[in-house]
Amino acid sequence: MKNKLLLLLVLGASFVKADEGMWMPQLIDALNFKDMKKNGFKLSAQQIYSINKASMKDAVAIFGGGCTAEVISNKGLILTNHHCGFSSIVGLSTVENDYLKNGYFAMNQSQEIFCKGLSVTFIKRIEDVTAKVMMNLNPAFSEKQIDSTTQVNMKNIEKEAKKDNHYDAFVRPFYYGNDYYLFVTEVFKDIRLVGAPPESIGKFGGETDNWVWPRHNADFSMFRIYANSKNEPSEFSADNVPYTPAYSFPISLKGAEKGDFTMVYGFPGRTQEYLTSYAVDLLMNQQDPVRVKIREIRLNLMAEDMKKNDTLHLMYANRYAGVANAYKKWSGEMLGLKKTNAIATKKKMEADFLKQLENDPAKKEKYSSLFKQFEKAYADYAPLSLQYDYFTECLLGVDGFRMAGNLMNVFNELKKKQAGRDNKFALVLKESTPYIPFKNFNKLTDKKLCKAMLDVFVKEVDKSLMPSYLDSLLDIYKGPDQLTDFLYNNSSIVDNQKAKVMYADLEKNADLYEHDPMYMLTSAIYAHYQKAVIPQITYYEHEIADLQREYMQGLRETIKDKKLYPDANGTLRVTYGKVADYKGKDGIEYRHYTTLDGLVEKNSTGEEDFYVKPRLLELYAKKDFGQYADKSGHLRTAFIGSNHTTGGNSGSPVLNAKGELIGTNFDRNWEGTMSDIMYNPAFCRNITLDVRFTLWMVDKYAGAGYLLNEMKLVK
Ligand code: ARG
Ligand code: GLU
Numbered sequence: 285m286k287n288k289l290l291l292l293l294v295l296g297a298s299f300v301k302a303d304e305g306m307w308m309p310q311l312i313d314a315l316n317f318k319d320m321k322k323n324g325f326k327l328s329a330q331q332i333y334s335i336n337k338a339s340m341k342d343a344v345a346i347f348g349g350g351c352t353a354e355v356i357s358n359k360g361l362i363l364t365n366h367h368c369g370f371s372s373i374v375g376l377s378t379v380e381n382d383y384l385k386n387g388y389f390a391m392n393q394s395q396e397i398f399c400k401g402l403s404v405t406f407i408k409r410i411e412d413v414t415a416k417v418m419m420n421l422n423p424a425f426s427e428k429q430i431d432s433t434t435q436v437n438m439k440n441i442e443k444e445a446k447k448d449n450h451y452d453a454f455v456r457p458f459y460y461g462n463d464y465y466l467f468v469t470e471v472f473k474d475i476r477l478v479g480a481p482p483e484s485i486g487k488f489g490g491e492t493d494n495w496v497w498p499r500h501n502a503d504f505s506m507f508r509i510y511a512n513s514k515n516e517p518s519e520f521s522a523d524n525v526p527y528t529p530a531y532s533f534p535i536s537l538k539g540a541e542k543g544d545f546t547m548v549y550g551f552p553g554r555t556q557e558y559l560t561s562y563a564v565d566l567l568m569n570q571q572d573p574v575r576v577k578i579r580e581i582r583l584n585l586m587a588e589d590m591k592k593n594d595t596l597h598l599m600y601a602n603r604y605a606g607v608a609n610a611y612k613k614w615s616g617e618m619l620g621l622k623k624t625n626a627i628a629t630k631k632k633m634e635a636d637f638l639k640q641l642e643n644d645p646a647k648k649e650k651y652s653s654l655f656k657q658f659e660k661a662y663a664d665y666a667p668l669s670l671q672y673d674y675f676t677e678c679l680l681g682v683d684g685f686r687m688a689g690n691l692m693n694v695f696n697e698l699k700k701k702q703a704g705r706d707n708k709f710a711l712v713l714k715e716s717t718p719y720i721p722f723k724n725f726n727k728l729t730d731k732k733l734c735k736a737m738l739d740v741f742v743k744e745v746d747k748s749l750m751p752s753y754l755d756s757l758l759d760i761y762k763g764p765d766q767l768t769d770f771l772y773n774n775s776s777i778v779d780n781q782k783a784k785v786m787y788a789d790l791e792k793n794a795d796l797y798e799h800d801p802m803y804m805l806t807s808a809i810y811a812h813y814q815k816a817v818i819p820q821i822t823y824y825e826h827e828i829a830d831l832q833r834e835y836m837q838g839l840r841e842t843i844k845d846k847k848l849y850p851d852a853n854g855t856l857r858v859t860y861g862k863v864a865d866y867k868g869k870d871g872i873e874y875r876h877y878t879t880l881d882g883l884v885e886k887n888s889t890g891e892e893d894f895y896v897k898p899r900l901l902e903l904y905a906k907k908d909f910g911q912y913a914d915k916s917g918h919l920r921t922a923f924i925g926s927n928h929t930t931g932g933n934s935g936s937p938v939l940n941a942k943g944e945l946i947g948t949n950f951d952r953n954w955e956g957t958m959s960d961i962m963y964n965p966a967f968c969r970n971i972t973l974d975v976r977f978t979l980w981m982v983d984k985y986a987g988a989g990y991l992l993n994e995m996k997l998v999k
Contacts, residue, residue, distance in 0.1 A: 303861035303926040304963040305849040306552050308458075308465070309333035309341055310410045312858060315847050320860055324545035326941045332549070332858060335409045340943060341856065342530035344549045346405040347935055348372070350854075352550035353404060353507070354937035356535060356945065357994035360509035360527030361478065362404065363978070364935030365950045366486030367605065369505030372399040373480050374602050379594050384601065387482035389986040396476035396508055398520050404475055404509055407856050408451060408468045413441050417455065417464040427830055434461075441466055450516055458850040459840065460558075460833040467855060472509045472517045474524050479988055480505035481981055482897060483601075488883060490893035491608045495616055497874055497953040499922045499971050500883035504948055504978045506991070533937055534996040535975055536944035537911055539920060540863045542876050547860040548927045548949050548970065550936025552852035555960045558836055560655065561630035562662040563828075564621065564961060570666060571673065572618040578677040579611035581736050589729045599724040607681075613931075613957050620958030629962070640842045651838055658831050665824040671817050674745050678737040679809060683730045684771065684778045688806035690716045691777065695794055713790065727779065731772045738764035749816075753808035775802035852930050859933075861926035866967045868955060877974070880904055880919040903984055910984070911999065912976040921977045924953065924969040930960050938972040944998050947972035 307316050313329035333341045347353035351368035355361070366373075370384075376397055377383045390396045417437045421430060438455040445453035445468050452469045480486060481502050488501035510524035511517060518524055540546060556563070586604050590597045621627075634655055641648040679685050693712055700707035742764060747755060761767035776782035777800055786793040797803055840848055865876040884904055886894040909919045929936070929949055936949040949972050952959065956968035983989040 303965050304928050305847075306555070306852050306857040306859050306928055306930075307849055308410070309549070309856055309858050316858075316860075320545075320547075323860065323862065324941045325547070325860070327943050331943060333410075338530040340531060340533070340549060340939075341407055343532050344406075344551075344856065344937060346403075346551050346854075347507075348402055348404075350551075350553060350932050351934045352932065352936040352949075354549075354935075354945065354948075355509075355529045355532040357996075358528060358532050359994050360511070360529060361532075361991065361994060362507050362509060363937075363945075363948060364505060364507070365503045365948060365973075366480055366483075366501075366505045367503055367950070368935045369477070369480055369507065370605065371602050372402050372477060372507075373505065374598065375399065375401075376477060377598060379598065382594065382598065383477075383480065384483045384598060385594070387480055387485070387986065388477065389479035389982070389988040390477070391988065391990075393508075393526070396478050398474065398476050399507070400520075402473075402475045402507075404472045404507075405452075406470045406472075408470055410856070411466040411468075412463070413455060413466045414463045416441055427826065431826075434464075438464070456853050456855055458853065459848075460829065460836045460851075462833060462837055462840070463850070465855070470517060472511065472527065474510035474518060474520045476508050476510060478506040478508050478991070479982065479986060481985070484896050485900060485981070485985075487605075488894065488896060489886065491605075491612065492891070492893040494609065495612050495951060495954050495957060497924055497969065497971060498878045498882060499951065500878055500880070500886060501973075502921070502977055502981050503950040503973050504981070506982075532996070533939070533943070533945040534998050535979070536940055536942075536946050536998040537976055537979075538940075538946075538998070539914055539974065539976060540923060540940060540946050542863050542865060544863045545860065545941040546863055546925045546927055546946070546972075547858060547939045547943075548929055548933060548936045549858050549939065550856070550929075550933045550949065551854055552857050552859075552930045553854050553932030555852040555930050557851055557961065557963065558832070558839065558848075559630070559961060560658045560832075560835065561627050561634060562658050564626050564630050566662055566666055566669065567961065568618050568621040568626065570670060572614040574670065574673050575677055576611055576615050576618070578673075578681065578737075578740060579607055581740065582681050582733060583608055583611060585732050585736060586729065589726065589732075596726060596729070599726055600729070603724065616954045616957035617961065620955055620964075621961060624958070624962070624964060626958070626962055637839070637842065647838075651835075654831060654834055654838075658828070658835075661824055661827050661831065665821070665828065668817060668821045668824065671745070671749060672813070672821055674741060675809075675813050675817070678741045682734045682737050683725050684734055684775065684802050685806050685809070687725075687777050688800075688803045689810060691797060691803060692807060692810060694790065695798065698791060698794060725778075725780065727772060730778060731768055734771065735764050735768045738768060751809045751812035753812075754805060757805065771802050771805065775800050777802045852932070854932060859928045861928070861970075863923055864926045864969065865924070866953070866955075866969055868967070874924070874953075876925075877923040878921045879914075880909075880921055880977070883921060900985065908984060909980060912980040912983075914976075919977060919980060920974040922974055923947065923972050925972065926965055926968070927970045928959060928963050928968070929970040933970070938970075945975055947975045948978065949973075 310333050312332055317329045331339055333339055343355040345353050347364045347368050351364055353362040353364035356363050373383050417434050419437055420433055441455050442453045445466060452471050453466060455464055455466050457464055485502050493499055509527035511527040512524055515528050586600050590600050590604060638648055638652055641651060694716055697707045697709035697712045701709040742758060757767055761770055772778055776786055786796060863876050865874050867873050887896055912919055914920050929952065933949050937945050938947040938949050940946050949970055951971040953969045953971065959968040979992065982991055
């Protein structure tokens with residue numbers, strides 16, 4: 285008995301540690317509330333999530349494609365990160381009116397600028413639809429039949445939820461398809477830029493500081509949601525008015541100290557906490573290192589050109605940030621997993637799991653063969669995954685190939701249209717219009733990228749696995765250099781002028797494009813992967829998903845003393861912890877907060893990533909921090925905590941025990957990026973921009989203090 289208890293403790297502890305977990309808000313009351321209270325939370329579970337009354341969930345939104353934003357005034361003002369508003373800010377900028385470089389602040393509502401394509405999504409309600417999704421499943425069904433039946437059921441549930449209202453809806457699997465939930469949403473499309481600091485402050489520290497603590501950038505931007513006269517979503521219109529939210533967050537100027545309760549409410553994108561040792565092995569020993577190696581080459585080439593002038597900087601800024609962000613995260617993740625012997629830890633968990641089933645031989649047998657199946661599936665999957673990574677990271681890292689791939693899509697639909705079949709031509713054409721000819725595309729930069737990427741491809745990919753047309757072209761042109769010259773000298777796709785002319789009447793010019801050398805090569809490459817790699821990959825991914833679903837079920841059945849949270853999947857979650865410091869490398873201890881003094885200190889190194897405009901240094905010299913200063917008169921810039929967060933949590937409100945906003949989540953520490961695979965409470969930290977720094981920037985730096993009048997400040 286004692287042994288069993290000990291085992292349970294060990295097992296439980298290895299799966300869910302203090303502060304770990306991303307919880308579904310509608311289940312907080314049942315699962316976490318006691319624990320949250322114990323840790324200091326002062327409000328009720330209904331204040332976090334309710335469908336009958338206004339609650340915090342009405343002030344937390346999906347921002348654009350993959351960030352979070354929070355409502356901070358009853359006039360629809362929202363706060364998110366600078367890096368979340370980045371692509372919208374870039375989209376509104378020109379070299380003459382460079383809001384990225386100079387920042388922007390509306391001085392009244394008429395100066396707020398509409399951002400095309402940007403949306404803000406609220407969750408109206410969440411519903412457990414597991415039984416409905418599993419309806420009509422027959423035990424005799426094959427995996428394929430199960431899949432198609434659940435798909436149909438999901439579509440029907442979504443359709444039903446959208447009937448007779450202006451809402452949207454989606455169903456998502458949880459716990460690897462053991463549970464399903466419906467999310468009914470309201471999507472606003474008239475979103476306007478209110479303000480953003482200059483890039484040198486919003487992204488202060490650049491790639492040097494990204495994913496690293498200590499941090500000093502004011503990573504925020506502000507937007508406003510506009511609605512029609514009924515306070516409902518509407519396309520952009522001059523008649524629209526600021527949205528009146530059901531709830532908006534009060535903002536505390538009191539800050540937070542070590543040990544204080546904190547909670548993050550947002551939309552974490554993806555975690556994989558329940559992987560087996562075989563998956564972790566593949567991830568840290570193959571996928572991460574290969575992707576990192578290839579990205580490093582692309583990044584160096586892009587950086588070289590971006591330094592040349594403002595036009596090129598603006599052209600590649602968004603892409604560079606995206607490529608660099610994952611690159612750096614993967615390198616940190618790799619190191620963290622290695623340092624903590626992740627594979628051995630997972631192996632031990634698997635052994636412990638089987639030991640748990642000692643008294644249930646049938647189950648034990650079932651699960652030990654499950655692990656053998658995992659092992660075999662990953663052994664078969666690994667080489668395919670490698671091929672696929674070379675395709676996506678090398679070839680699709682070149683805009684020439686990507687644009688041609690885009691065109692293939694357009695022409696496929698065009699052919700359907702010409703044959704009088706059902707088609708999405710208009711839609712696909714509209715979606716690709718901004719890309720063809722590529723708005724942010726420089727032929728010479730892309731040519732360099734193409735040479736370098738083909739070079740890696742030729743060196744790393746076995747001849748027998750190469751698309752044969754590419755292989756023969758490489759033979760004819762004696763390698764990547766001359767082949768690239770040929771492509772970029774003769775293709776219209778990679779020539780903005782020619783592409784513009786052809787694109788003006790795509791239907792008429794389809795023939796010309798289809799005989800374009802870039803197009804022909806890209807078609808052959810896609811055809812190869814579609815035939816020789818993708819079907820097999822899909823096959824193994826399905827198999828692994830099925831195994832993972834069974835494993836997850838087994839874990840939920842055996843681990844009784846701890847609650848297992850579902851992996852992040854882009855849906856609304858609450859995570860809570862406390863403000864906490866940590867120990868880094870031997871001999872290094874990190875304090876839990878930073879101040880503006882540190883920004884100035886970094887700036888004085890003269891390094892490019894730490895440049896700021898003189899105005900900030902002048903204001904610093906005056907030390908006019910007013911109501912934003914901490915007790916000792918310093919302006920705090922950021923703090924860290926033990927909240928379990930991931931990509932997508934950027935822009936999330938960070939709240940104190942009373943539910944007041946104390947900051948905006950924007951990053952994690954380098955040592956802790958492994959938390960997507962294995963959270964470790966000793967050193968996994970989320971990084972929060974202190975809201976007092978944000979407000980000081982708005983008020984003192986930008987002179988837009990009028991915005992504070994619509995906020996509820998708690999002093
Ligand atoms: N690492 C942060 C997040 O994952 C911020 C990324 C944007 N900043 C940058 N320097 N690339 O998304
Ligand atoms: N910067 C991330 C984002 O854009 C958040 C950091 C993380 O991955 O935890 O969502």
